[in-house]
Amino acid sequence: MSQLGTTNAFNLNAPARPMLARDADSMYWMSRYVERAEHISRVLLVNSNVLTDVGDLTPHLQQKQWQSILTIFRLNELKPSDKPVGQQVVQYMTFNEENPNSLLNCILRARENARSIRENISAEMWENLNTLYWSIVSDDARARFEDSSDTFYRAIMSGSMLFQALTDQTLAHDQRWHFTQLAKYLERIDVTSRVIETKFTILRSAEAMLEAPIRNIHWMAVLRSCCSIEAYRKAYVGDMDPMRVASFLILRRDFPRSIRYAVSKAHDAMAAIRRDVSPGVIDAAERVLGRLDAQLEYAEMSEILLEGLPAYLQKMQTSIDDAAIEVQKAYFLH
Amino acid sequence: MFDQYECDGLFDEMFIDRHTPRPHYASVASRLSAMGSEAFNRRVRMADMTFRNQGITFTVYSDTRGVEKIFPFDLIPRIIPGDEWTLIERGLTQRITALNLFCQDIYHDQRILKEGIIPPELIYGAKMFRREMFHVNVPKNIYIHICGTDLIRGKDGKYYVLEDNGRTPSGVSYVLENRSVMKRVFPALFSAYKVRAIEDYPYNLLQTLKYVAPQHAQDNPTIAILTPGIYNSAYFEHSFLARQMGVELVEGRDLIVENSFVYMRTTAGLRRVDVIYRRLDDDFLDPLCFRHDSALGVAGLMNAYRMGNVALVNAVGTGVADDKAIYPFVPDMIKFYMGQEAIIPNVPTYICARPDDMKYTLENLDKLVVKATNESGGYGMLMGHQSTKAEQDAFAVKIKEDPRGFIAQPVVELSQHPSLIGDAFEGRRIDLRPYILYGEKPIIMPGGLTRVALRRGSLVVNSSQGGGSKDTWVLDEEDAPVASPLPEGTETLVTT
Numbered sequence: 045m046s047q048l049g050t051t052n053a054f055n056l057n058a059p060a061r062p063m064l065a066r067d068a069d070s071m072y073w074m075s076r077y078v079e080r081a082e083h084i085s086r087v088l089l090v091n092s093n094v095l096t097d098v099g100d101l102t103p104h105l106q107q108k109q110w111q112s113i114l115t116i117f118r119l120n121e122l123k124p125s126d127k128p129v130g131q132q133v134v135q136y137m138t139f140n141e142e143n144p145n146s147l148l149n150c151i152l153r154a155r156e157n158a159r160s161i162r163e164n165i166s167a168e169m170w171e172n173l174n175t176l177y178w179s180i181v182s183d184d185a186r187a188r189f190e191d192s193s194d195t196f197y198r199a200i201m202s203g204s205m206l207f208q209a210l211t212d213q214t215l216a217h218d219q220r221w222h223f224t225q226l227a228k229y230l231e232r233i234d235v236t237s238r239v240i241e242t243k244f245t246i247l248r249s250a251e252a253m254l255e256a257p258i259r260n261i262h263w264m265a266v267l268r269s270c271c272s273i274e275a276y277r278k279a280y281v282g283d284m285d286p287m288r289v290a291s292f293l294i295l296r297r298d299f300p301r302s303i304r305y306a307v308s309k310a311h312d313a314m315a316a317i318r319r320d321v322s323p324g325v326i327d328a329a330e331r332v333l334g335r336l337d338a339q340l341e342y343a344e345m346s347e348i349l350l351e352g353l354p355a356y357l358q359k360m361q362t363s364i365d366d367a368a369i370e371v372q373k374a375y376f377l378h
Numbered sequence: 379m380f381d382q383y384e385c386d387g388l389f390d391e392m393f394i395d396r397h398t399p400r401p402h403y404a405s406v407a408s409r410l411s412a413m414g415s416e417a418f419n420r421r422v423r424m425a426d427m428t429f430r431n432q433g434i435t436f437t438v439y440s441d442t443r444g445v446e447k448i449f450p451f452d453l454i455p456r457i458i459p460g461d462e463w464t465l466i467e468r469g470l471t472q473r474i475t476a477l478n479l480f481c482q483d484i485y486h487d488q489r490i491l492k493e494g495i496i497p498p499e500l501i502y503g504a505k506m507f508r509r510e511m512f513h514v515n516v517p518k519n520i521y522i523h524i525c526g527t528d529l530i531r532g533k534d535g536k537y538y539v540l541e542d543n544g545r546t547p548s549g550v551s552y553v554l555e556n557r558s559v560m561k562r563v564f565p566a567l568f569s570a571y572k573v574r575a576i577e578d579y580p581y582n583l584l585q586t587l588k589y590v591a592p593q594h595a596q597d598n599p600t601i602a603i604l605t606p607g608i609y610n611s612a613y614f615e616h617s618f619l620a621r622q623m624g625v626e627l628v629e630g631r632d633l634i635v636e637n638s639f640v641y642m643r644t645t646a647g648l649r650r651v652d653v654i655y656r657r658l659d660d661d662f663l664d665p666l667c668f669r670h671d672s673a674l675g676v677a678g679l680m681n682a683y684r685m686g687n688v689a690l691v692n693a694v695g696t697g698v699a700d701d702k703a704i705y706p707f708v709p710d711m712i713k714f715y716m717g718q719e720a721i722i723p724n725v726p727t728y729i730c731a732r733p734d735d736m737k738y739t740l741e742n743l744d745k746l747v748v749k750a751t752n753e754s755g756g757y758g759m760l761m762g763h764q765s766t767k768a769e770q771d772a773f774a775v776k777i778k779e780d781p782r783g784f785i786a787q788p789v790v791e792l793s794q795h796p797s798l799i800g801d802a803f804e805g806r807r808i809d810l811r812p813y814i815l816y817g818e819k820p821i822i823m824p825g826g827l828t829r830v831a832l833r834r835g836s837l838v839v840n841s842s843q844g845g846g847s848k849d850t851w852v853l854d855e856e857d858a859p860v861a862s863p864l865p866e867g868t869e870t871l872v873t874t
Contacts (some may be wrong), residue, residue: 064632109859134689139590159433160608163620167432174433320645375645 063219067164070157070374071220073163075211075227077154078173080117082204083235084147085197087113087138087269090191094265095130098258105250106130112242113137116235117145139353147200151180166214169207175204219320222313229310233303234364239269241357242294247249249327267293272301290353291345297375303360304340309336314367317375328374331371336363379411379418379797383803389535390805393411402459404851405570409455415801416452421563422798425451428562434555434754436611444526449552450846451595452797455560456808456828457571460855463824466529466537469722470812471820472712474525477544477699478816481521481716484698485511494715496707502733503782504704505752506545511668514684517590521693524586524655525814526550526826529722538725538790540809542708544700545692546657549827550813551615552847553766554579554622560849572854574824579679579813580622586817587653589627590689595652602626604644604656606674616657620831630658635678640688653689660694702751702785725790730781739786740777742826746786748777759839763789792837795848797830807831809839810850823861825850 063071110133111121117137120264125132140146155177162170179185179199189196208228215221243266251259263284265271276292296302310331318330326334348356382397392403396786399407409420435446458466483490484501485508501507517530526547528540557576561568583731584601592600600612605616606834607629620627633651641648656663662672667680682688698704706727709720728746739746743762750758760773777784794805812826828848829839840843 062646062649063643064626064628064633065643066629068645154610160434161615162617170433171431180428228490317645347474 053206054327063164063223065376068219068223069163069372071164071223072227072371072376074154074157074161074173075224075372076231077150078204078207079228079231080145080235081147081150081154082201083136083231084145084150084206085119086271087116087239088134088147090268092130092134092263094261094268098262102253105253108246108250110304111246112246115236115242117147118238119143129151138193140190148180151177151200164220167212168210168214172203172207172210176200176207179203219317222320224314226310226317227311229306229313230368231363232301232306233261233310234361236270236293236301236303236306237360237364238358240290241354243269244290244353247286265288272299275299275301287345287349287375291348295340295343295345307333307337307340310367316370320377327374328369329367329374332367332370333362336360336367340342352360379413379415379798379800380407383796383871385575387533388791388803388805388807389531389533391531391793391795391808392785393455393796402457406455406457408569409570410803414542414669415798416532418798422453425559428559430782431481432555433614435614450830450832451556451559452830452832452846452848453560454796454803454849455567455849456810457851457853458825460574460853463574463852464855465721466713466812467822469537469539469720470527470814472716472718472721473527474522474540474814474816474820475709476540476708476715477525477619477714478519478521481693481696481699481709482519483715485521485695486513488775490714491713493714495706495710497731498516500729500782501698501704501804503731503733504698504701505574506660506695506701508695508698509557511693511695512678512686514811516693517545517592517686517689519828520538520590521696522585523693523816525816526811527811527814529812530789530790533791533793535793535839536820538631539708539722540725540790541702541705543811544657544696544698547811547813548615548657549614549847550823551618553813553823553825555618556847556849571851573851574854576823576825580619580818582656582815582823583619583823584623584625586815586821587623587655587689587691589817590691591653592686592689594670594687595603595650599652600626600642600650601653602628602633604628604630604652604658606630606662610657612657618653625655630674630676633644633676633679635676635682638678638682638687640679640682640687640803653691654786655691659698663690663694667759676867688798703731703782704751705788725787727787730777730786731747736777736781737784739784740774742786744776746772747789747791748784748786751783753786761789768852788835792831794837795828795830797832797846799834804834806834807837807839808848818838825873 058221072338091113095106095109107129108330110129113133114121122132122136136143138144138147138302143149155173158165158170158173209222211224217226241335247259254262263286266289267276271291272293276289279292279296280288292299292302297304300303311330315332318327380396385396386391391400392407393399429448429451435447436449440809479563480490490496491501505838522544524547526543526549528543529537530540531537553576575793587601588599601623602625603616603620605613605627607613610616617627626642628642628651634641634648640651643650658674661669662674662677664677666674666677667671668675669801679688680694682693702735706724706729709724712718712720728739729738730736739748741780742762744765746762747754748760748762753759762770792807792809795808797801797806799858808828808830810826810828815821828850830848831837832846834842836844
């Protein structure tokens with residue numbers, strides 16, 4: 045009798061195949077680095093544009109704006125140099141081989157991780173990421189960058205977004221996919237909270253010196269850095285209010301770029317993985333994310349402001365770090 | 379495009395003389411001539427881009443980091459008529475059968491040594507002879523499940539076996555990818571012929587692996603490919619095959635042996651592994667048994683293997699069969715175990731371990747190809763006719779120090795095939811590596827990897843030495859007629 049004749053042949057509920065711990069690790073980092081590359085591109089692009097728009101900013105504020113990019117990506121300040129700080133940061137964040145969080149290294153590592161789990165991802169995902177890789181390591185990459193850094197960064201951003209779309213549409217939504225989602229959203233929470241924290245600190249201290257139109261441009265830049273300007277405008281019809289910007293980016297329920305949304309998705313992914321692996325027992329990683337999710341569910345902006353925005357966001361970053369460490373302990377180090 | 383083409387007195391696969399293509403190439407020749415070099419080169423770029431974007435690459439260890447390169451792909455297909463292939467297939471089936479019988483014998487009764495067919499010292503002196511395998515029974519008595527036997531054609535147009543690769547032959551992924559790229563860039567040319575399909579190779583390989591699964595896992599074995607990791611030159615292939623078969627791709631650090639069973643570490647804890655297609659040399663498999671400093675293998679793997687709890691493919695110890703000093707005896711093996719004459723002959727070989735042969739070799743270093751018996755990939759070789767006196771002297775010293783370590787062969791003027799070099803076609807030397815699977819029955823993929831020595835006049839086709847590859851088309855029997863391509867006897871071999 046042919047195999048298809050047996051009752052089990054069509055068992056569509058067959059348990060998912062277990063996943064190598066090392067593959068889960070690579071899946072996770074591949075996804076985090078792709079997401080990080082997108083954020084780096086966007087933040088650099090927006091910062092260049094905003095500084096062009098506002099023209100003659102005081103050197104001190106300019107310096108701060110560029111330095112904040114290093115802070116967002118957890119990098120130390122650069123050594124003083126004769127070059128304008130903008131140029132220096134842009135080079136360091138784009139093509140520098142020593143900077144672990146340069147665009148080049150993020151794409152390189154994303155691709156390296158993908159290469160080691162080539163059999164776990166789809167051909168479409170791999171080709172997309174590999175093409176992205178060649179676009180940044182090819183001989184003419186720097187020339188294209190000099191021609192138009194704007195176009196260059198946009199290509200990386202759409203490459204990254206295409207990768208996310210392909211991940212959604214060509215991979216079974218099983219444990220493998222959940223690891224990519226977990227990683228993507230953890231990275232997004234981390235970067236978004238840092239963008240809000242650093243930019244708010246700079247802008248609040250300089251607010252008195254800035255005229256209203258200029259101030260608005262800066263707040264718009266914060267939203268742009270988080271890919272949120274259009275959604276914000278629709279919600280508040282163009283009104284640039286710092287507290288609204290913050291609450292939108294932190295608490296908005298239905299917008300994929302908000303922290304609230306990302307935490308809820310990260311929690312879902314984590315819970316799905318845990319259910320797959322140990323049904324019935326909630327582990328430490330899920331607990332951290334579950335608590336954060338519940339806390340955001342019932343949070344109010346006034347309470348957050350009472351605690352102090354930077355302190356609140358720092359606490360959140362600590363939780364995200366804890367969650368990442370617990371994931372590693374529970375799933376990658378078998 | 380073929381205006382300036384020269385056959386150079388060699389056997390040319392495509393042309394009888396510079397104006398007359400062989401019948402089975404006529405259609406290719408006319409289509410290519412009509413196409414012109416510009417259109418052709420456009421397709422070359424299209425193919426290169428496809429390879430690059432798909433990450434079909436290999437790693438060259440020219441510096442410390444290793445560089446990822448595209449395996450140069452030569453777009454003109456090599457075509458083998460059906461009846462020619464039938465003979466090759468028979469010859470290879472015979473050969474793989476004999477090699478497996480030989481391994482079984484060497485690790486058990488050693489009749490072939492006792493009856494004086496092969497001198498025992500050649501076996502015991504083989505680096506790849508594994509005492510650990512003595513009297514170990516391997517599943518279904520199969521040792522070499524996957525073999526790549528390199529064939530060449532001499533000036534006489536006859537096929538010869540150059541060597542067998544019975545350990546972890548690589549290259550089959552390029553065969554499959556070449557074909558898929560070829561179909562993409564030359565759809566019309568491809569459909570002008572009845573080319574035998576090769577796409578079932580991964581399925582056949584999976585059946586071969588399942589066939590040797592241990593008893594306890596016969597129904598649904600967990601199969602894994604063991605790779606040294608992403609920096610290995612053949613990593614692309616390991617990952618490719620895992621993907622094509624839907625099996626796990628593991629590194630040594632993913633595996634652990636407990637109670638003589640092999641497990642892999644998953645996100646949900648340990649899971650048993652039943653069949654391992656290992657792409658790792660014996661030396662690195664198990665630090666408890668072989669090289670102690672190897673971090674690539676799995677401690678205790680050999681023990682699990684000997685208990686029959688896990689199957690290894692290929693078996694441990696097959697290196698004794700593809701040792702270059704044992705190669706000259708393969709026709710004798712065929713006679714000894716099967717009572718048959720070898721269908722595809724060997725290239726005449728001088729074994730330096732024999733005093734007379736060594737003397738001859740040392741006197742004729744400028745005419746011979748000397749090969750180190752324990753090297754592969756074109757390393758450790760002296761091409762006598764292209765070498766300097768100093769290189770020959772250096773080799774003479776090495777041979778005298780370790781006669782067992784070397785063999786010598788006359789230079790075989792490999793057949794040539796047109797390749798596009800710049801704007802025109804020029805002849806380049808080629809060989810052929812067919813892939814043989816040995817499970818329930820031998821299955822030979824129609825075609826194989828045709829490697830091209832892209833440097834003018836070069837006879838070395840290895841990818842590590844600047845070689846490229848071609849898609850290889852085996853035609854359905856009725857597609858084209860050709861006279862017998864196999865030699866009457868090895869004396870007809872023309873060498874320079």
